[in-house]
Amino acid sequence: MTDIPIPSGRVADPDSQPSVDPASALHATPLRAGLAVIEGVLATLPLSPGVYRMLDAKGEALYVGKARSLRKRVANYTQIHRLEERLRRMVMDTASMEIVTTHTEAEALLLEANLIKRLKPRYNIVLRDDKSYPWLMLAEDHAFPQVSKHRGTQSRPGSYWGPFASAWAVNQTVNAMQRLFLLRSCADTVFANRSRPCLLHQIKRCSAPCVGRISAADYAGLVAQAKNFLSGKVATVQRELSAEMEAAAEKLEFERAASLRDRIRALTHVQGSGVINPASLTDADVIAVWQTAGHACVQVFFIRGGRNNGNRAHFPSTVKTDEAADVLAAFIAQFYDDKPPPPLILANQDMAEAELIADALSLKAGRRVELAVPKRGEKRQVVEHAETNAREALERRLAESAGQARLLEGVAGLFGLATPPERIETYDNSHIMGQAPYGVMVVAGPEGFRKSAYRKYGIRSAIAPGDDFGMMREVLERRFSRALKDQQAGAPPAEWPDMVLIDGGAGQYSAARAVLDELGVTDVTLVAIAKGPDRDAGREWFFTGDKPPFQLPPRDPVLYYLQRLRDEAHRFAITTHRAGRSKALVSSELDEVPGIGAARKRALLNHFGSARGVKQAGLEDLQAAPGISKETARRVYGFFHGT
Numbered sequence: 179m180t181d182i183p184i185p186s187g188r189v190a191d192p193d194s195q196p197s198v199d200p201a202s203a204l205h206a207t208p209l210r211a212g213l214a215v216i217e218g219v220l221a222t223l224p225l226s227p228g229v230y231r232m233l234d235a236k237g238e239a240l241y242v243g244k245a246r247s248l249r250k251r252v253a254n255y256t257q258i259h260r261l262e263e264r265l266r267r268m269v270m271d272t273a274s275m276e277i278v279t280t281h282t283e284a285e286a287l288l289l290e291a292n293l294i295k296r297l298k299p300r301y302n303i304v305l306r307d308d309k310s311y312p313w314l315m316l317a318e319d320h321a322f323p324q325v326s327k328h329r330g331t332q333s334r335p336g337s338y339w340g341p342f343a344s345a346w347a348v349n350q351t352v353n354a355m356q357r358l359f360l361l362r363s364c365a366d367t368v369f370a371n372r373s374r375p376c377l378l379h380q381i382k383r384c385s386a387p388c389v390g391r392i393s394a395a396d397y398a399g400l401v402a403q404a405k406n407f408l409s410g411k412v413a414t415v416q417r418e419l420s421a422e423m424e425a426a427a428e429k430l431e432f433e434r435a436a437s438l439r440d441r442i443r444a445l446t447h448v449q450g451s452g453v454i455n456p457a458s459l460t461d462a463d464v465i466a467v468w469q470t471a472g473h474a475c476v477q478v479f480f481i482r483g484g485r486n487n488g489n490r491a492h493f494p495s496t497v498k499t500d501e502a503a504d505v506l507a508a509f510i511a512q513f514y515d516d517k518p519p520p521p522l523i524l525a526n527q528d529m530a531e532a533e534l535i536a537d538a539l540s541l542k543a544g545r546r547v548e549l550a551v552p553k554r555g556e557k558r559q560v561v562e563h564a565e566t567n568a569r570e571a572l573e574r575r576l577a578e579s580a581g582q583a584r585l586l587e588g589v590a591g592l593f594g595l596a597t598p599p600e601r602i603e604t605y606d607n608s609h610i611m612g613q614a615p616y617g618v619m620v621v622a623g624p625e626g627f628r629k630s631a632y633r634k635y636g637i638r639s640a641i642a643p644g645d646d647f648g649m650m651r652e653v654l655e656r657r658f659s660r661a662l663k664d665q666q667a668g669a670p671p672a673e674w675p676d677m678v679l680i681d682g683g684a685g686q687y688s689a690a691r692a693v694l695d696e697l698g699v700t701d702v703t704l705v706a707i708a709k710g711p712d713r714d715a716g717r718e719w720f721f722t723g724d725k726p727p728f729q730l731p732p733r734d735p736v737l738y739y740l741q742r743l744r745d746e747a748h749r750f751a752i753t754t755h756r757a758g759r760s761k762a763l764v765s766s767e768l769d770e771v772p773g774i775g776a777a778r779k780r781a782l783l784n785h786f787g788s789a790r791g792v793k794q795a796g797l798e799d800l801q802a803a804p805g806i807s808k809e810t811a812r813r814v815y816g817f818f819h820g821t
Contacts (some may be wrong), residue, residue: 209258212272216255219275223249227286228279229293232301235273239297244286248277264497281690284538287531291511304495311517312348313340314355316404322369322387322397325352325361325404339408341517343480343488351487353383359440360385361402366542382437403511410460410483416442453700458556460484462522465513466564467506468572472498473570474505476617478513482520489564491571502526508548510535515541523699525550526561532533582624588736589677593722599676600624605659605690606681606747607637607649608755617653618751621675622743633657634754647689650680654693662697675702681744683708687721720743768792772816781805782814792820 216232245251255261255269280286294302315328317336325350332338342348355361358534362369362384364376372388379386387397406415423438453709464479474496480487491612492513494500494508496505505527519539521756529535532549539547586598601621621631635653660676680690685704694704718741719727729736730804768789786792792814794802800811 181726183552188208190318209266209270212269213256213258214269214536215272215274216252216269219277220249220252220256222344223252223277225249226279227281227283228277228290229286231276231293231297231299232272233266233274233276237274239293239299240268240271240298241301242293242297244283244292245291246283246286248279253385255463262499282541284743287511287534287538288515288542291515295510295512295515303500305492305509305512306495311343313338313406314351315339315346316401320363320366320712321368321394322718323401324369325355325363327352336416337405339482340487341480343478344489347488354653355404356383356409358407359400361400361404362387364388369525371451374561382440408483412484446773459522459524459560461520462524463520464524464560464564465506465510466561467502467509467527467567468501468565469505470569470572471576472496473572473576474500474720475500475568475575476506476509476627477568477571479560479564479567491568491575493572493575503529506533507531511538514539519543519547521545521547523547524557524561525549526565528550547628578626579624579778580584582626585736585739586624589739592736593677593705595703597636597674598624598702601675602679602742602743603675604679604681605650605653606744606751607646608748609749610764615649617649618744618752618754618755619653619657620750622746622748627746632750646682647685650686651689651693654678654690655697658694658697658699659793661701677703679747680704680706680742681708681747682706683719684721684727687723691723698758707740762784768814771814773813778806780809 189694219230225247227244227246228354230246230248231242234240243251252275252558255265257385258266258269261269268719276278278805280289294304304378310329313332315326315332315336315338317324317326317334319335322337326360327345328338339351340348341624342351345762352363356363356378356437360383363378364372367386375386375389375391376384378561379391380383383401385392385397387394392400403415403418408413421433423442426432426435426438457482460483465476467476476494477489478492479489492509494505494509506525506527510523510525513737519542523536523539525532528551529549531552536547536549539549550557552561555795578586581583583598589595589602590598598710602622604620604622605617607615615637617635617637619633619635619695621628621729635656637649637652639652640649664673678694680686680691683706686708687704690704690706695704704723708719708721708727709717717729717732718737719729720740721727768774768782774782781804782792782800783789785806786795797811800806801808803811806814
């Protein structure tokens with residue numbers, strides 16, 4: 179890929195072709211200024227494939243597009259009379275362009291998808307997918323591999339199977355692996371310290387390798403069967419289990435034969451087929467789009483090893499003029515940007531660039547990827563099932579959005595906002611006598627809670643135990659000081675709240691109001707919600723600066739909504755505090771010693787029994803500890819004794 183330098187001093191005029199100073203174009207109409215920028219870039223563009231980015235005056239991406247021929251594609255934007263109104267506005271907002279050339283159009287498609295997901299341009303169809311997908315892992319860095327759920331980087335040696343649509347789906351498969359193959363799910367530290375079988379062995383969910391109830395060779399046989407099962411070779415596994423059962427019966431080992439019979443029954447139950455578990459599919463993703471009222475939902479089903487690994491609904495940002503096929507094509511390109519595509523993708527819409535998308539995904543996967551739209555048979559039934567799920571998910575979301583809109587209108591009317599709030603921030607804090615103090619912020623808006631926008635604030639200043647006012651002041655100062663800096667730097671206005679809700683009464687309101695006034699934040703509505711008499715839900719008092727404290731009728735829907743915001747902030751504050759307190763309980767002075775990682779810390783604690791023992795040890799004693807070098811021993815001794 180090659181970056182093309184874009185000259186800023188010459189702009190090509192489509193009529194006369196002489197150079198034009200772009201500064202003079204800026205004095206013309208905004209549309210003409212944007213058109214001049216595009217024409218200036220057009221003069222230097224090659225006919226090769228690549229990706230172009232249209233940027234606004236702040237340097238933020240307006241649109242990312244790919245082209246087989248950059249010059250021909252970008253030239254289309256100069257034909258203003260042929261563009262729809264939305265694209266005319268985009269041209270008008272364009273202040274500069276960036277170009278990257280690629281070797282093929284497939285490479286351009288992959289780069290386009292990556293940039294769209296990262297930059298989220300205003301005029302693109304953008305996939306909102308900020309959640310990671312769990313995988314099933316068979317760890318192979320141990321003599322007795324562990325089966326477990328895994329998220330994140332696949333750095334541990336082992337086999338990974340997935341993705342799964344949810345934690346529930348992967349947990350179901352882990353449970354099946356325990357029932358069918360008796361594989362252990364305990365951590366290595368638990369495994370190393372067992373002296374007798376655990377409960378899972380007693381309920382026939384584990385072969386108890388930790389206490390020698392199964393040999394390494396026999397356990398390896400179970401692992402091999404599990405891999406065959408996960409790869410879709412169920413018939414092979416079933417034949418092996420049947421042969422083992424018959425052999426055990428011939429040897430009069432009836433208890434073992436009964437155990438194998440139970441495993442065969444469980445295998446048959448797990449492999450039940452139908453529309454949910456299609457027999458004709460081994461490894462495939464089923465993707466269906468549905469559009470209603472200018473909104474779109476894309477439903478994805480993961481089929482791996484002939485089993486349904488669950489499904490997830492996605493709601494990409496679109497405009498009313500986007501066709502369903504275009505939404506689906508953009509979704510598929512972006513969806514596989516950070517995950518491996520399966521050999522087969524089934525869709526419910528014929529896409530103009532289906533062949534190009536398949537080529538790009540094949541390039542990414544390093545093997546052939548087929549993109550098909552089935553018209554009949556079991557595969558068509560599976561696609562229709564996904565389409566039905568997409569339609570129902572979109573209908574539920576629109577119904578919830580309508581209800582949410584009415585609630586936000588009620589909030590606006592109650593607190594005198596000019597329009598329904600787009601972003602409500604709710605604050606709370608949690609501590610125990612000043613220990614592990616944390617403040618939190620939760621965010622809600624027209625689409626419900628925005629968990630990706632939640633924030634935790636570990637209290638840094640020296641605050642007296644129980645000083646909730648001081649904690650709230652610090653949290654608000656840090657949040658809005660940062661917001662003001664971002665605003666001055668041109669951050670998106672959506673990150674600025676319309677309303678701030680804090681858990682507390684008149685005192686909390688006064689403390690928060692003082693912070694906002696000091697920072698010059700006057701365009702945010704501040705509300706405090708205090709628990710009612712005897713802390714009864716439904717009798718809350720509301721404090722604002724415009725009128726005396728008031729209550730709402732006990733069954734008011736807006737009251738329920740504000741309670742939900744307060745309760746969500748309270749839940750998040752408590753879980754954050756508990757996590758911080760648990761971390762503090764397992765920390766020690768050794769964590770502060772430079773160059774001492776988890777392994778050396780564990781070696782020192784195992785040898786001396788406690789951090790206090792390490793602190794009191796002499797230099798020679800430290801050097802005698804297993805796994806501790808002379809340099810490390812001198813570093814630890816010097817840290818505690820100041821030498």
